[in-house]
Amino acid sequence: MKNNKLIKIISLALSLVLIVSSATALFTSAEADTEVTPEVISKNASFDDNIHLYFAVAAEGIEKENISLKVYSDAEGTVELQTPRAPEAETENVHGTECYIFRTLGIAPKNADSKIYVQAVNTVGGTEYKGDIVEYSVLDYLYEMLYKDGFIEAKSGIALTQKNLYLSTLEYCAYAQDFFINYKDNDSTNDVPLFTDYAYVAVKDGTVDGKKQATYLKSASTEVTLATDAATAGMIWEVTEYEENGLAKISEVELDPSGETKINITTDTVVKLVSNIKGTLRFNTADSLNDTSKIAMKAGTTWENGRIKITADGTSTVTERFRVYPTGTNTGKSVAVFEADVSIDYSSANASQPNGNIYLSPLSVTTSGSTAVGAKIILQLQSSKKQANVYLGGVTNSGSSLVGEQLDFKLRYTYEYSSESSNAVCTLEILDLDGNTLQSVTTTSTNNIKSPDDCLTFEMLANSNLAGTLYIDNVAFYQR
Numbered sequence: 001m002k003n004n005k006l007i008k009i010i011s012l013a014l015s016l017v018l019i020v021s022s023a024t025a026l027f028t029s030a031e032a033d034t035e036v037t038p039e040v041i042s043k044n045a046s047f048d049d050n051i052h053l054y055f056a057v058a059a060e061g062i063e064k065e066n067i068s069l070k071v072y073s074d075a076e077g078t079v080e081l082q083t084p085r086a087p088e089a090e091t092e093n094v095h096g097t098e099c100y101i102f103r104t105l106g107i108a109p110k111n112a113d114s115k116i117y118v119q120a121v122n123t124v125g126g127t128e129y130k131g132d133i134v135e136y137s138v139l140d141y142l143y144e145m146l147y148k149d150g151f152i153e154a155k156s157g158i159a160l161t162q163k164n165l166y167l168s169t170l171e172y173c174a175y176a177q178d179f180f181i182n183y184k185d186n187d188s189t190n191d192v193p194l195f196t197d198y199a200y201v202a203v204k205d206g207t208v209d210g211k212k213q214a215t216y217l218k219s220a221s222t223e224v225t226l227a228t229d230a231a232t233a234g235m236i237w238e239v240t241e242y243e244e245n246g247l248a249k250i251s252e253v254e255l256d257p258s259g260e261t262k263i264n265i266t267t268d269t270v271v272k273l274v275s276n277i278k279g280t281l282r283f284n285t286a287d288s289l290n291d292t293s294k295i296a297m298k299a300g301t302t303w304e305n306g307r308i309k310i311t312a313d314g315t316s317t318v319t320e321r322f323r324v325y326p327t328g329t330n331t332g333k334s335v336a337v338f339e340a341d342v343s344i345d346y347s348s349a350n351a352s353q354p355n356g357n358i359y360l361s362p363l364s365v366t367t368s369g370s371t372a373v374g375a376k377i378i379l380q381l382q383s384s385k386k387q388a389n390v391y392l393g394g395v396t397n398s399g400s401s402l403v404g405e406q407l408d409f410k411l412r413y414t415y416e417y418s419s420e421s422s423n424a425v426c427t428l429e430i431l432d433l434d435g436n437t438l439q440s441v442t443t444t445s446t447n448n449i450k451s452p453d454d455c456l457t458f459e460m461l462a463n464s465n466l467a468g469t470l471y472i473d474n475v476a477f478y479q480r
Helices: 002-033 136-147 157-180
Strands: 053-057 067-072 080-082 092-095 097-107 114-125 125-132 134-136 198-204 214-219 222-227 235-242 248-253 260-265 269-273 295-298 302-304 306-309 321-325 335-345 356-363 376-380 387-391 405-420 423-431 437-445 458-463 468-479
Touching: 053 067, 053 114, 053 136, 067 097, 080 097, 097 114, 134 136, 134 423, 136 157, 136 198, 136 214, 136 269, 157 405, 198 222, 214 222, 306 458, 321 468, 335 356, 335 458, 356 405, 376 423, 387 405, 387 423, 387 437, 458 468
Parallel strands: 198 269
Antiparallel strands: 053 097, 067 080, 067 114, 092 097, 114 125, 114 134, 198 214, 222 260, 235 248, 235 269, 295 321, 302 306, 306 468, 321 458, 335 405, 335 468, 356 376, 356 458, 376 387, 405 423, 423 437
16 A cells, blocks of 8 residues: 555656646747747649549539539449539530539549549439439540540640640649659659550540540550441541641541451541542642642632631632542542531631621532532621521521531532432531531522533632631542
C-alpha cells in the first residue's frame, strides 16, 4: 500500500512538472513568434488540378427536382462515386434540345484515360426510372472532338482555336502523366505509354476490332479489322489518316466479301463508308488545283490550305466561278452526280448581304457561258442569320436550314435522265458529314435535256452578294 501511495505521489508530481513545462514552452514560443517577420521563401504551382466532365440529359417530361445523375467507377454500376442533383440553373439548349447539365467529379490530367460511368435517373413517387449506363473519359472527349467531329482539319476561325485547345490539352495531360507517373521513381520498367503515344481509330459506319472506336500504340504498322452491318452494295471504305501537322491522307479500300476488311494503321485515323466513286479530286497542294483538264476557276476563286476558297464580299459585281469536269467514264450512263465537301465561315461575314447565292448545275459546255443542263438549283447563304439552305422557286424543300458560325456539310446534285419521258429529275441535297440527308429539293426538268454523256462540266457560280468565306474540297463529278 505504501509503495502504491508513493507511486501516485510521484506521478502527480511529474504531471505538475510537465504541465508547468508545457505552459512555459507555450509562453516562450508565443513570445518568440511576435519577434519574427514571416517571409515567403518559395513559389509553386499545381499541375494536377482536375478536369471535369459534363453530361447533358434531355429535360422533356422530367421535373427538375426529380432528375439526378449517378456516377460509377464500373460499367455494372455497383461502385458509386457520386450522385449530383440537377444544377441551380435552368435548362440549356444543346443541339436544339433542352437539357439538364450535370458537372461530375474532377479527373486529374494524368488520369485522362480513366473511365467513369454515368446513369441518368428520374425518381417519381419513390420509383427510379434509370437510363442506360454511359462510359466516358477526358481522353474520349479530346479524341472525339479532334477526329470524329473533325476539328483536326480546322484551318481558320473559332474552329481553329478549338482545335488548338484540344491538342494542347492532350499534350498537357501526357506531360502530367509522364511527370506524376513515369518520374515517380527511378525504375523505367514501371513507365506507362503516354496518351500521345497512341493512335486513335474511329469508324463511323461500322466497327474496328469489334468497337466503334479504339486506340493502339503507334508503331510501324498495326493491323485492324473493319466490319459493318450496313448495306454495302456500291460502297467502299474511305480511310483518312492524319499526319503530325494535321494534314489528311485519304485512301480508299475495297470491302472484303467476307464482311471483315483488314487495314494497317500507323496514326490517328477515321474510317467511313462512302459511295464507290473513282476519281474524287482532293486538293492537297496548289499544283493539284492547276490541272486544267479537270478544273477551271475564274474571278477570284483561289486555293488555300488544300481547299478551294470563294470570298465574294458583296462590294463587287464580279461573280466567282468554279468548274469541274467529269471524273468518271461517260459512256451510256443515265445519271450524273456532283459531290463536294463544303465549309462556310461566317465569323467575319458582311451581315448587310443577307442572301448570297451559289448556283449549281451541270453544263453542256466546257469553256464560257452557262448553258445549264436541267435545273439550276441554289445554295442560299444568309449571313444575317448565319444559315445555309437549298432553294428552288416554287418547290418546297424538305428538312431544315443549317445554322451556325461555322457550317460543315456535303453537297450532292443528282441529274437523272429519262429517254422515255424526255425529262430529267434534278435533286440537290445537303448532307451531314456522315452522309445523312439534312435537306433536299427535287424538280422534274424539261429544260435543255441531255444525256449524262453530254454533261461536260459542273459549275458552282457565286453572286456578288455572297458573305463570309466558302471552302470546297473533295470534289467529284461523275456518271453512273
